[in-house]
Amino acid sequence: MPEYLAPGVYVEEVDRGPQPIEGVSTTTTGMVGVTKKGPTDGLPVLVTSFADFRRKFGGYFDFGPSFLAHRYLPLAVDGFFTNGGKRLYIKRVVGTGAGSSTVTAQGGLVTRLDKDMTEFNKVTLKTLRNIDSTTALTFIMKKDGVVDIESRTILKYDPATREVTLSASLSKAYEAAYTIVKTSHSRPNTFAIKAANEGSWGDGIDIRVQHESSARAKVVKHVAGSNVIQLTSTAGFYNGAWVEIDDGIIKKYGKVASKDGSSVTLAASVLSAIPVNAMVTVCEFGIFVSYEGVTEAFSGLTLENIPGHYYGDIINNSSKLITIAAISANTDPLYYPSGDDGLRIILSGGSDGSAPVAADYKGDDGGPGARTGLQALQDIDDISIIAVPGIADQAVQDAMIAQCSNLKYRFAILDPKPKTGNQTPDLTDVQTQRGQFDTKYAALYYPRLMVRDPLCRENVEIPVPPSGHMAGIYARTDIERGVHKAPANEVVRGISGLELTLTKAEQEVLNPPPNHINVIRDFRGYGRSYRVWGARCITSESSWKYINVRRLFIFIEKSIERGTQWVVFEPNDHHTWARVRQSVENFLVTVWRDGGLQGRKVGDAFYVKCDETTMTQTDIDNGKLIMEIGIAPVKPAEFVIFRIGQWTAGSNVEEV
Numbered sequence: 200m201p202e203y204l205a206p207g208v209y210v211e212e213v214d215r216g217p218q219p220i221e222g223v224s225t226t227t228t229g230m231v232g233v234t235k236k237g238p239t240d241g242l243p244v245l246v247t248s249f250a251d252f253r254r255k256f257g258g259y260f261d262f263g264p265s266f267l268a269h270r271y272l273p274l275a276v277d278g279f280f281t282n283g284g285k286r287l288y289i290k291r292v293v294g295t296g297a298g299s300s301t302v303t304a305q306g307g308l309v310t311r312l313d314k315d316m317t318e319f320n321k322v323t324l325k326t327l328r329n330i331d332s333t334t335a336l337t338f339i340m341k342k343d344g345v346v347d348i349e350s351r352t353i354l355k356y357d358p359a360t361r362e363v364t365l366s367a368s369l370s371k372a373y374e375a376a377y378t379i380v381k382t383s384h385s386r387p388n389t390f391a392i393k394a395a396n397e398g399s400w401g402d403g404i405d406i407r408v409q410h411e412s413s414a415r416a417k418v419v420k421h422v423a424g425s426n427v428i429q430l431t432s433t434a435g436f437y438n439g440a441w442v443e444i445d446d447g448i449i450k451k452y453g454k455v456a457s458k459d460g461s462s463v464t465l466a467a468s469v470l471s472a473i474p475v476n477a478m479v480t481v482c483e484f485g486i487f488v489s490y491e492g493v494t495e496a497f498s499g500l501t502l503e504n505i506p507g508h509y510y511g512d513i514i515n516n517s518s519k520l521i522t523i524a525a526i527s528a529n530t531d532p533l534y535y536p537s538g539d540d541g542l543r544i545i546l547s548g549g550s551d552g553s554a555p556v557a558a559d560y561k562g563d564d565g566g567p568g569a570r571t572g573l574q575a576l577q578d579i580d581d582i583s584i585i586a587v588p589g590i591a592d593q594a595v596q597d598a599m600i601a602q603c604s605n606l607k608y609r610f611a612i613l614d615p616k617p618k619t620g621n622q623t624p625d626l627t628d629v630q631t632q633r634g635q636f637d638t639k640y641a642a643l644y645y646p647r648l649m650v651r652d653p654l655c656r657e658n659v660e661i662p663v664p665p666s667g668h669m670a671g672i673y674a675r676t677d678i679e680r681g682v683h684k685a686p687a688n689e690v691v692r693g694i695s696g697l698e699l700t701l702t703k704a705e706q707e708v709l710n711p712p713p714n715h716i717n718v719i720r721d722f723r724g725y726g727r728s729y730r731v732w733g734a735r736c737i738t739s740e741s742s743w744k745y746i747n748v749r750r751l752f753i754f755i756e757k758s759i760e761r762g763t764q765w766v767v768f769e770p771n772d773h774h775t776w777a778r779v780r781q782s783v784e785n786f787l788v789t790v791w792r793d794g795g796l797q798g799r800k801v802g803d804a805f806y807v808k809c810d811e812t813t814m815t816q817t818d819i820d821n822g823k824l825i826m827e828i829g830i831a832p833v834k835p836a837e838f839v840i841f842r843i844g845q846w847t848a849g850s851n852v853e854e855v
Contacts, residue, residue, distance in 0.1 A: 217781035220762030222789075225682045225754050226674035228279065229288040229582040229609075230667070231560055231573050232272030232590070235260040236400040239297075242568055242578050243288035252276045254493060255519070256289060257400055259653045265554045267621060271589030274650060275667025281693035282668050283675025288582055290575045292559050293397050297552030300394040300401025302544055303526070304408065309382075312375035313361060319368035324361050324380060328410040328443065328482075329532070331450040332356065335383035338369065342377040350383075358447055358478060389502065390510070391524045394546055400490075401549035404520055407487040408544060413499050415480040418444075419461070423472040426456075426465045430479060433458045437481075439505040441532040444469070446477040452532055454503075482532035483508070488520045495520055502530040521546075557594040560587055573598050583609050583753065584673055586666035591616030593635050603640035608757045610750055611641040612673075613737075614664035623647075623662070623698050626705060633716050639736045639743035644669055644717045645709065648729075649696040662698040665691075665719060672731060673750075682754045683795035685734035685747040685835035687717070694729060697721055706732065715744060734835055748832045751795055755830065759783060771824050776809045783807050783828065790830075797831040805830040 201211060229243060235257025238244060246252040252273070259273045260266075272289075279287055313323040322338075324330070330353070337350045351365040394401025414435020421428045428444075436442070436458050442465075444451040451473075453465035463479075485498040495518050500510040502525075507513075514523045562572020573595070576582055585603065587595055591614050599611040615624050616632045624632075629645045636643075647662040668691055676686045700721045701709075709716040710733055717733030734746045743749055763782060769775045784807050790796055791804040798804035809826040818825055 215778075217778050217785060218762065218765050220758055220782055220786035222786075223583075223754065223757045223761060224286075224581060225583045225677050225750060226284070227286045227288070227579075227581045228284060228584040228586065228670045228674065229290070229576040229579060230272060230275060230279075230585070230670075231290045231292055231562075231576065231587045232275070233260075233262075233266065233269040233293070233555060234272055234289070234291045236394075236396060236398050237289070237291045238396055239291050239293055239571070240569070243290040243575050246276070246287050246289055247285065249277050249280045252287075252289065256291065257398075257491075261654055262399075262551045262554075266551070268589060268617075269554050271664055271667075274653075274663045275586065275588030275670075278648075278650075278663070278668035278693055279671040279674075282671025282691065283678065284671035285674055285678070286581075287670075288576065288579050290562075290572065291396075292555045292562075292572055293551070294553040294555040294559060296550060297397035298548065298550040299397050300399075300404065300546035300549030302392050302406070302546045303388045304390050304392055304544065310380050312373060312378050312380065315375050316369070316372040319370075319372060320365045322363050322365070322373070322380075324363060326410055327356060327358060327361050327363075327445075329382055329450070330356065330363070331445070332448055336363070336365075337381045337383070338373050338378055339381070340373050340378040342374065347371065347373070355448075358445055388526050391526055392544070392546065393522050393524065394549055395518065395520050395522055397549070397552070399549045399551050401546050403490060404546045405489040406521070406544040406546070407489075409485055409487075411483045411485045411498055411500075412480045413483055415478060418473050418475055418477045418479060420475070421469070421473040424468055424470055426453075426468040427462050428465070428469070428473065428479065429462045431461070433461055433463055435481060436463055437505070437508075439503050440501065440508075441482040441503070441530070443480045443482050443532065444473055444477060445480070446474050452482070484510075486510070486514065488518065490520050493520070557590075557592045560590055560592070560595045561598045573602060577602065577606065583750075583757075584612065584670050585609055586612045586614075586670055588666050589614060589664040591632065591664075593632075596636070596641075600636060600638045600641050604638060608753050608760075609640075610746070610753065612666040612669050613641055613643045614666045615643065615645045615647060617647070617662075621662070625699075626708060629709070629716055630714055633714050633737055636737050637739050639738040639740055639749050641737055642669075642717055642735065642746050643715075643737050644719060644731075644733075646697055646699040646701065646719065648691065648694045648719070649698055650694055660695055668693065669731070681793050681795060683747055683751045683790075683793070683833050685745060687731045687734035687746075687835065689731050690727075691719060691729045691731060697729060709733075710735070712741075712744075713739065734837070745835055745837075747835060751832050752830075755787070755790065758786065759828075762786065766824065771819050771822070773810070775824070779824070779826065780807050780809045783826065787828075787830065795833060797833055803831065 237256035244255055310325050313325045316322055332353050335350055335352045340347045349369050351367055354364045354366045356363045416430040416432045419429040436455055438455055440455045442453055455463050456466045457464045483499050483501055488495045497513055499508055501508040511523055560572050562574035564570050564574045576585055596613050603609045603611045615629050617624055633643055644665040648665050649660045650663050652659045652661045672689050673686045676684050701718055706718045709718055715735035715737050720730055720732040722730050735744050736746055736749055766779050787805045796804035806829045813827045814825040
């Protein structure tokens with residue numbers, strides 16, 4: 200109760216009415232499988248379109264014959280979004296031996312000729328960073344399978360034109376398009392670049408590293424032996440930055456300790472006087488990473504651990520393509536990794552490993568955020584549909600069913616198991632597979648669908664599992680009609696055919712008990728395309744045989760569970776009972792009005808009890824508030840029967 204300690208007027212907010220219950224999403228799907236790339240650790244990743252999936256996990260792939268049965272996830276994702284899916288969580292699976300592509304970056308300078316040579320003793324370079332009169336250059340020209348290599352020392356150079364005069368002439372004129380130039384500076388390894396995650400995809404990452412500078416200024420004044428240099432401007436200079444001091448003959452390097460106005464103080468003194476107009480440049484580098492049209496640019500980097508510039512933090516916190524690990528403590532700018540336009544670093548050594556086994560798909564429970572495979576889907580509470588496209592191993596499908604049964608709030612879509620060699624399963628095969636399960640939390644679809652092979656230039660069709668397309672149809676039906684509508688008599692979009700065309704007589708074997716196998720039928724002869732022609736769970740419980748009934752209860756139960764959290768620790772008395780009862784009744788009225796419950800009036804659709812008849816004093820003493828809810832779900836009109844007969848005045852003939 201509020202305290203009233205002094206005279207005055209007090210205004211209080213009182214919440215006496217029922218708390219509204221909002222319906223939860225029933226369309227969010229989780230899938231597990233092999234992808235071209237993407238994270239293997241952490242939580243499942245949300246994708247909202249096939250283009251988004253390609254960016255995060257790569258597109259279609261061909262890892263060889265051993266992966267033929269494991270290549271279906273991208274096809275299923277495409278089918279999911281084509282058929283109306285909106286939100287999909289992906290958990291990547293890899294087999295034993297999968298590894299990331301790597302390369303080790305080196306320091307020192309690698310550059311190119313800015314233009315073709317016209318004199319054998321003069322060259323114009325793209326950059327003079329780390330180059331002065333004490334430097335030797337090595338020219339490497341690769342053209343038409345022939346490699347020419349020569350080294351020369353520098354006689355002099357012009358900072359303005361970047362023209363270098365060599366101490367001796369080269370034997371030929373080197374061409375800019377085919378030549379790289381290396382300096383004589385030692386080149387210790389500075390850091391290791393690694394693809395962000397496992398797979399041969401990383402070998403296709405393209406990296407360019409080049410020198411950059413965020414600031415440069417000319418020297419106004421410097422006294423020999425002093426560590427203070429007055430500049431034309433200190434904009435862009437910062438504490439900890441390495442700077443290059445170029446007087447046109449020798450280059451020197453120092454680290455900025457502080458700056459004050461137009462002056463910078465170096466960490467150590469520069470013994471000889473720096474002439475006026477010598478150029479002082481902040482030493483930085485940039486890394487540019489590309490993969491299949493996606494480019495990441497990281498500029499203003501340093502090896503020094505300077506906030507906002509340290510290469511390790513910037514790249515590892517931002518890049519989706521690479522990670523970087525330091526392997527050297529030397530932060531001298533001479534050792535900065537570097538290159539120039541046209542130079543590329545290519546990663547290598549990535550491996551897709553061996554094909555995953557059932558245990559990889561089932562995954563391990565390493566705790567929140569560290570689960571793998573199917574186990575990881577438990578970390579995303581919003582998921583209501585799960586699938587492992589193309590994997591019909593009994594152990595994996597058992598794990599799917601167990602997860603749905605344990606969590607209560609999700610439903611599994613199972614794929615038919617192909618014969619050895621990916622051959623078409625027949626009716627006996629799919630009935631045998633169905634006989635392995637008895638659950639109201641899963642449905643099995645048959646046959647597989649035919650789509651054009653996206654990796655084949657010719658018009659070749661391949662069979663794909665139906666689970667991805669079906670998850671999209673579930674989502675489409677929920678959005679357009681509601682979860683109470685059976686996801687059947689719906690067109691399957693994005694397919695060219697069915698692996699097997701079933702007749703009505705054959706479906707009469709698969710549809711009724713004990714099978715409850717949902718068939719996808721070819722109705723093109725009636726102008727109705729390919730349609731889902733079944734809506735049953737693989738259960739022996741007749742009251743739960745329809746998918747929409749099971750999923751409607753999932754929707755109602757999850758919505759009530761989330762929407763009544765406010766009740767916990769409220770006083771367990773008739774005031775609270777009335778409020779929570781009203782909240783649930785208001786929600787169920789909405790479900791009824793949307794067509795999810797039977798009955799011409801509300802009283803025929805549901806009932807809600809929460810009073811002394813649903814709980815004893817012992818229950819109350821033990822902290823239990825018990826509500827009893829009964830609902831009458833709508834059932835699908837699976838068998839539509841028209842009784843037609845002849846009628847004439849005074850008599851009729853009936854045909855039934």
